[in-house]
Every structure is written in C-alpha cells, then in structure tokens.
Amino acid sequence: MTTAMNRLQDSVVLIAGAASGIGAAIAKRCIAEGAMVVCADYNLDPAMQLADTLGPSAAACQCDVTDSGSARSAVEFARQKFGRLDGLVHNAAAPSTSATVVDLDESAWRREIDVGLTGAFLMSKYAVPLIDASGGGSVVFIGSQFGRVATTKAVAYCAAKAGLIHLAKAMAVDHAPDKVRVNSLSPGAVATTRLLRRFRDFEAANATLGPAHLLGRIAEPEEIAAAAAFLLSSDASFITGSDMLVDGGYATR
C-alpha cells in the first residue's frame, strides 16, 4: 500500500483505543501524513510503546473512554501537549460476547454499549469544544459492517455499532456550523488480535470470513487506517454525516 502525501501536516489527532490493531495503524498513518498524535488507551503500556516507536510527534496517555473524568483528561492532555485539536478518532471497543439477547449477561451488554457507544459520546463531549476552538476539524467513529447489517449472536455489538453510526449523523447536524465534520467508518473483518479470540491464526480467520466479503478476503489494519486518514484530512472537506463502508463489499448483498 502507498502512503500518500502530508495531508495531516501540523494537525493534532487524538485516537481513543490506539494501543493495538486498527487504532495503532491509524496512529502510524497519521504520523506518516505529518500529524501529531495522542495515543489514548485503557492499556497504557502498549500505548506508550507505540508512541515511543512513532517518535516525538506522538504521545500516550491512559484513558478509559467509559469514564467521564478520564475522557476529559485525555482531551486536556492533548491540549497541554500540542496546544490544539483537529481530529478525534473513537476506535475503542470491548471484546464482543457471542450470545443471543436471551443468553447475553446484562453486564456484558452494558460493557459493550459503554465502551463502544457511551465512550464515543464522552470523548466527543470533551473533544468537540477543543476542535471547535482550534478552528474546526474532523471526528471519525470506527463502526463496523455489523452496524449496517446484523449477524448472529452479536446483539450488543450490532446495537452499539448502529448507535455509533447514527450518533455521528446527529453530531454532524449539530456541529456543521462549527466546521466540525463527523463521520463513521465501518470496516469488514480486519486482521487484528480481536479475530484471534475466535480463530487460531489469521489464515484460519481469512478462510472462514474472507468469502463473505466480495473481495474474497479480510482486510489489513492499514487499509482501514488509509480511509480514516482520508476522513480526517481536508481531502474529505465536503463529507460529513456519512458512514464510509470499508468492508470489501461485505454489506453489498
């Protein structure tokens, strides 16, 4: 894959859930495109290791997106470290529990909705005013094709992702006058450790999940990061309130 241009030169991007998988790939891509990046994650150690490998334009902070004070602190950390904020990516999601609505524990339901949906609300609540004060920018929620089409035994995950897609639209309506664009990005299956909770390796994941995608394979995290960087950049200056499917055609049929 080619890495294009310096579309994010001098902009500051806060990524919630940056320590691994898609979040880490987005952080790398943003740095490659000239941004300064705050890697915020529940797990501080891997976030700090990532920021170390990314160099002086990256910094890490501990952040639990389900906690209002923690979300506020992460935004304040970005302000103190880099003086402004141009982009927010909400990427965090709790491990998904495989269960029907009948079998799912109430606590598992609450955890998935809390991290995946309420977390986006809390991060946005504190980040949008700083993006506004910085002259406008872009918010990107990492959704899923399962926010558009349902799948078996993933009721909390499907509901959280559908909510996230519509939260982006509602925020886009409210904040367009402030030049804050808000979009969601919905991947298909992506080769991250998230899949290794269900499959022994990526080859096995690809063999099972790949055929459900029109392109016949699962994605690499860098393919999702490329689309996120586009939505963060001024190349997407006329895009708000949209859900970008980056799903290899999964939801097409």
Ligand SMILES: NC(=O)c1ccc[n+]([C@@H]2O[C@H](COP(=O)([O-])OP(=O)(O)OC[C@H]3O[C@@H](n4cnc5c(N)ncnc54)[C@H](O)[C@@H]3O)[C@@H](O)[C@H]2O)c1
């Ligand atoms: N991997 C896939 O197949 C796939 C497909 C579609 C959508 N997605 C979505 O992409 C996003 C990233 O997925 P991934 O595969 O990279 O998963 P991942 O588990 O590798 O990454 C999730 C990150 O979020 C962090 N996190 C979890 N709870 C948090 C909290 N309370 N506060 C802050 N950070 C927290 C984790 O520490 C981790 O770094 C998720 O929103 C996921 O639903 C993934």
